[in-house]
Amino acid sequence: MVVVRIVDGDTLDVRGNGGVLPKDAVARVRLLAIDAPERGACFAEEATGRTAALLPPGSRVRVERDDELTDPYDRSLLYVWNEQGTFVNEDLVRGGHAEAVLHPPNDKHWNRISAAEDAARRIGAGLWTTCAAPPETSTPPSDPPDPPPADTPARPDPPDTLSPDTPARPDLPDGPPAGVPDVDCADLPGPVRVGPDDPHRLDRDGDGVGCDLN
Template sequence: MHPSSWTAPHRRAGAGAVVASLAAAVGLVGLAPPAAAQPEPVKQRGPVVLRVIDGDTVEVRGDGRVVPAGAVARIRLLEIDAPERGDCFSREATARTAELLPVGSRLRTERDVELKDRYDRYLLYVWNERNVFVNESLVRSGHATSVLFEPNDKYAKTMAAAQAAARQAGAGLWSACPAR
């Protein structure tokens, strides 16, 4: 049969076959198990926060990238210094670190030249699950000061700028602690 001799009923019959095929395909998809229809969630990697020790130190369980897999280790945040327990603004600094790094959350870490200090703590730059650069955030909000321990100086300019902004704004410890 020549296409020019097709009539409307022939066109409808062809369209009906296509609709029937689609309906069958949709019916088959509907029979698939629900787990197969949804992709598996991507598991985040990175050390898991076990506890916040103080404003610049956290305890983690390693993921095998920088901190060995399964190892419980302390991370000292590089290029910052938060007030020690009992010092002016120490509670606020520890609380802010706990807000940024809640227990059970995962970190993204970056090392510099020296990996550990004399206390066997990992010296790292840390980003939280919201991709906030925690080291800088603590300095910028006035919960810590910028400190440089050579040769670990990868973000020295960033930290100095964050401290200058915090100091100028009188943020955190810059207005709370008279000795600053």
């Protein structure tokens, strides 16, 4: 099997050899049990660069499937070893280029990959230091504002104010749900509604719409 193109830190295109994937067919592969930063997010360029270094286009790879071969987006879910015998899924997690994420029933190498994340966290490798959230700082409470005079009528809300439950861009389709291997914007045809949870981290500007930025 030959690498055709690196899409991002956890996604690539390969040409099948007739084993797990059909011979000469180009398939989109999602590396199993890991989640690299979405393009544009913190440490995404470093993650993509590491994957490209491990799996340069034109190089041959060995792959292994788990219980489920494909996901709802028709990506092949695989464990990948490069020409030097490096277990790429594990390497990316151990170096802090990706997080370990379990998606049952595909758990054949979960113990090994999750142990790599534990090691990366302990030493602050990669994204565990670069993308660490700054510590919260406590601020002294401010005095509450003076109440309005008793004869001051309450100001009505503007007529076009949206309630908190009003979804952003109701004309857009819902984004992918949680519980499936991480989806990137490259896997979607266009912008989607993601809501406040945004399980696949598609909303880079926090406006409730994912994949709406170039």
